[in-house]
């Protein structure tokens with residue numbers, strides 16, 4: 001895992017000191033809110049409905065036990081005992097007091113963490129496949145790439161005042177678990193079809209929000225050594241030509257859409273040709289230095305299967321169900337990657353208590369080479385658990401209420417904070433997630449339905465990724481009431497697609513029944529082995545319209 | 557200066573406390589954390605005074621995000637925001653009754 005060098009350390013400490021001074025000047029009145037707001041946002045501090053909110057960066061979602069314990073301490077001493085994992089692999093605290101935030105940032109700095117570039121019109125936390133370095137379908141671990149981008153983009157003077165926020169996601173695998181096609185820039189590690197050389201496919205102009213778009217390929221193959229110069233060229237084109245007159249048109253997706261991908265590509269290539277690549281690109285020694293931090297841990301030489309594990313699985317159906325839903329094949333024989341679901345039945349998606357953080361920290365330390373990950377699906381992952389240890393880990397998770405066996409299933413719902421916390425919300429999202437989760441609580445039924453990612457946002461900004469949910473739910477206001485729009489057929493992965501709106505909005509009460517009908521229609525019409533998303537792709541969302549229409553009719 | 561656009565009457569003034577972020581309500585004497593103690597204003601002049609006070613209190617760095625909220629009165633004459641957004645704002649996260657004002661006060665309009 002990456003460790004700060006003395007420059008990183010000094011930089012983060014200096015920012016804490018600056019912010020301490022800025023808060024002091026805010027409190028003594030020498031800074032007005034208009035002057036202070038941009039400063040606090042540069043340190044991830046928002047004002048929400050009930051309180052301030054602090055968003056802490058978890059670079060590409062990777063955490064050490066000591067960091068999790070520090071987050072637990074912050075949650076307990078300065079917040080209300082919990083945190084919220086977000087779709088951008090960050091963690092948010094919902095109740096910090098302004099006067100305490102400098103101390104909180106100091107505690108974060110003690111464990112090489114911060115809240116820098118988690119807000120504002122800059123390059124945000126780079127997200128990555130949560131099975132990076134683990135997945136068998138991976139060409140290469142994308143985290144050294146993510147770390148290189150993090151270092152290059154941190155406090156980059158030219159790109160600190162972009163037209164709008166800028167989000168980058170990376171993956172090294174064939175299956176896209178990082179939603180790279182709905183990011184401003186998505187990077188896929190690929191092999192050159194002719195030479196076999198490993199390099200990057202660069203996608204640009206994806207995004208959700210008010211104007212959702214799927215990214216387009218801007219460069220099919222970029223040699224690895226050219227990465228930073230190419231990104232610099234791309235960012236420059238955007239920085240110069242992205243619209244600053246209208247924040248709704250300021251994302252790079254709009255520029256790409258307006259001038260077309262061919263023209264955009266031509267401008268980036270022209271700029272790239274003008275730049276002095278060697279002065280920008282990371283030299284091989286630096287790349288190697290970063291890559292060394294992500295060297296594989298000292299795996300043991302294990303047999304692919306473990307007798308103790310198989311025996312425990314045969315003897316304990318609950319454990320077997322957990323293993324089936326929540327483990328992911330590890331490329332190293334005898335190991336598994338484990339998803340810790342933060343979606344207990346009826347719970348708030350992504351919320352985790354301080355005690356639970358400590359449990360995960362202990363497990364990470366003891367069983368997973370001191371590593372845990374936050375996923376964009378708002379869960380945690382223990383990336384390297386010996387199969388022989390899974391039963392012990394499961395028992396510890398059961399005791400901590402962290403053993404819900406639902407990864408990828410219908411109750412593994414993404415939901416943004418919505419109107420229960422967020423000042424921009426038009427409706428609540430958490431209670432909708434809770435109602436659906438409770439409705440589909442039966443584990444047997446969940447397995448029968450199979451993978452079905454539901455994603456919920458509390459307003460058009462789409463922090464809950466609703467556009468790319470197999471079922472998406474968007475909370476809006478209609479005639480003074482919360483109203484929910486259902487979309488079908490979204491996909492964040494390699495078959496990226498935006499969902500189609502199914503029909504008129506529903507009241508909160510009607511949503512679980514509507515989901516029920518949609519699921520029933522799927523179960524009636526699916527072919528053998530066909531997933532929900534595949535069925536919707538084959539039949540088209542329109543085939544599900546009447547399931548919703550019945551609901552609206554009944555309600556009328 | 558053009559007259560500020562005011563919400564329909566009656567109104568209360570709410571804000572977030574600068575230091576702590578907690579939601580606070582204007583009374584005759586200052587700010588309170590208790591939603592039941594909010595000053596309810598029924599006339600245009602009063603609302604304009606409250607609006608002026610909102611700006612002044614922000615300028616004095618007491619509070620942030622101060623604005624008038626139109627309310628209805630419940631059976632006890634206590635103010636209940638007409639819009640559901642502010643009903644949540646004066647109450648707390650609906651999935652966590654143990655947090656926010658609802659944990660401490662009998663928030664008007666709740667049940």
Ligand code: HEM
Pocket residue numbers: 046048053085086087088092164167182206207208209210247251415416417421422423424461462463464465
């Ligand atoms: C609570 C304070 C939050 C505020 C003020 C906020 C604000 C916004 C806004 C304004 C956008 C639309 C940006 C645009 O289209 O230009 C957006 C998008 C987004 N936000 Fe948030 N958000 C918040 C919380 C969250 C949370 C909790 C998550 C994760 C659960 C999140 C993840 C995202 C994602 C993934 C997008 C869409 C991707 C994209 O940018 O296109 N945000 N947010």
Ligand code: SF4
Pocket residue numbers: 416417418419422423424425426457458459460461462463464
């Ligand atoms: S989607 Fe809207 S309601 Fe949800 S967190 Fe984002 S801004 Fe808030």
